[in-house]
Amino acid sequence: MSTVENHGENSNTGILPINLPLDFSSIQSIPESHAWSESNNDNQIKNNGSSSLALPIIDLNDPNVMDQIGHACEEWGAFQLKNHGIPKNIIEKLEVETKRLFDLSKEQKMKALRTLNYPTGYGTVWITPFFQQRMWQEGFTIHDSPVDDAKKIWPDDYQIFCDAIKKFQDESMLLIEKLIHLSFKYLGISEEEKENWIGNNHAGAIQLNSYPICPKPEKAMGIVAHTDTSIFTLLNQSQVSGLQVFKDDAGWFTVPLEPNTVVINTGDVLHILSNARFKSALHRVTVNSVKHRYSMVYFYRPIMKHVVAPLVSNNPRFRALTFKEYVAMKNKHFDKTLSIISVKED
Ligand SMILES: C=C1C[C@]23C[C@@]1(O)CC[C@H]2[C@@]12CCC[C@@](C)(C(=O)O1)[C@H]2[C@@H]3C(=O)O
Numbered sequence: 421m422s423t424v425e426n427h428g429e430n431s432n433t434g435i436l437p438i439n440l441p442l443d444f445s446s447i448q449s450i451p452e453s454h455a456w457s458e459s460n461n462d463n464q465i466k467n468n469g470s471s472s473l474a475l476p477i478i479d480l481n482d483p484n485v486m487d488q489i490g491h492a493c494e495e496w497g498a499f500q501l502k503n504h505g506i507p508k509n510i511i512e513k514l515e516v517e518t519k520r521l522f523d524l525s526k527e528q529k530m531k532a533l534r535t536l537n538y539p540t541g542y543g544t545v546w547i548t549p550f551f552q553q554r555m556w557q558e559g560f561t562i563h564d565s566p567v568d569d570a571k572k573i574w575p576d577d578y579q580i581f582c583d584a585i586k587k588f589q590d591e592s593m594l595l596i597e598k599l600i601h602l603s604f605k606y607l608g609i610s611e612e613e614k615e616n617w618i619g620n621n622h623a624g625a626i627q628l629n630s631y632p633i634c635p636k637p638e639k640a641m642g643i644v645a646h647t648d649t650s651i652f653t654l655l656n657q658s659q660v661s662g663l664q665v666f667k668d669d670a671g672w673f674t675v676p677l678e679p680n681t682v683v684i685n686t687g688d689v690l691h692i693l694s695n696a697r698f699k700s701a702l703h704r705v706t707v708n709s710v711k712h713r714y715s716m717v718y719f720y721r722p723i724m725k726h727v728v729a730p731l732v733s734n735n736p737r738f739r740a741l742t743f744k745e746y747v748a749m750k751n752k753h754f755d756k757t758l759s760i761i762s763v764k765e766d
Pocket residue numbers: 539545546547548561625626627643646647648649650719
């Protein structure tokens with residue numbers, strides 16, 4: 421029997437609502453709605469062979485850490501970071517809670533189903549409507565506090581989950597503020613300006629991702645290629661690899677599992693602030709047929725009213741706009757947004 425079947429769900433007509441993930445617990449084969457064509461899901465990866473190119477691994481305690489971060493952001497828009505200072509037990513507790521959440525029944529998770537208007541809770545990733553095919557993924561999104569959504573799922577037992585989230589949120593925020601400090605210094609941005617982008621002028625969001633075992637991984641997509649709407653994003657890919665980063669002129673690179681490291685990537689906002697000197701990393705997620713994969717992601721973003729514009733050149737490549745306007749444009753134009761706000765050269 422073919423492992424690609426049509427289960428009567430048509431992602432265009434929306435039999436499976438756009439915000440609702442597939443019930444992966446009852447799936448033995450890939451429905452047509454989740455099968456991607458080879459061209460969308462090219463598995464050509466570059467670091468399986470002899471190539472010496474690899475995503476940088478940076479030690480936060482290295483005396484040259486500022487230059488290393490600057491170069492990595494220019495070349496890749498991403499790096500792996502060791503000696504990052506987030507205690508191991510905080511990451512482990514978050515992994516346990518993430519698994520506890522996604523292991524619940526579909527009915528239980530749907531109690532916190534995110535709606536189309538309000539982006540927190542259980543559901544598909546918000547870029548889902550841009551594609552005909554669905555992704556092999558379920559997510560849980562947290563803006564500010566997880567308490568309201570966690571109470572819907574575990575009315576009497578939400579605190580352990582919320583504590584795990586809060587600790588990861590606080591540690592990630594502090595770490596990213598160090599990275600902002602280093603990267604702004606590298607770019608020659610003043611201390612005063614830096615203060616505009618941290619502390620009360622920032623907002624944090626968390627995305628927990630689950631990528632169940634897939635019967636035909638070469639036909640499926642965990643999360644399709646995208647850039648993040650953040651200043652920096654911090655990611656723990658737990659115990660199973662699957663994240664890939666695109667490098668110009670070289671192709672897709674799988675980010676290997678490195679013990680005790682977190683993955684950091686530059687988002688669209690820092691790409692704009694740096695006047696395109698730093699890349700906004702294009703990345704995607706593949707799935708596999710052996711292990712269920714989970715990831716935990718923290719997005720460091722400006723508050724909505726903050727004005728985003730290049731800080732480093734008198735020849736700006738992007739027009740100024742509020743972060744709220746940027747998010748609204750990305751909701752409409754997705755990967756075209758950066759080019760729409762770019763200033764045309766005469
Ligand atoms: C803070 C956010 C970034 C994000 C949109 C969100 O409001 C919450 C989820 C994030 C995520 C995770 C998966 C990929 C992504 C593009 C998506 O669809 O939802 C990102 C969003 C983003 O960075 O734009």
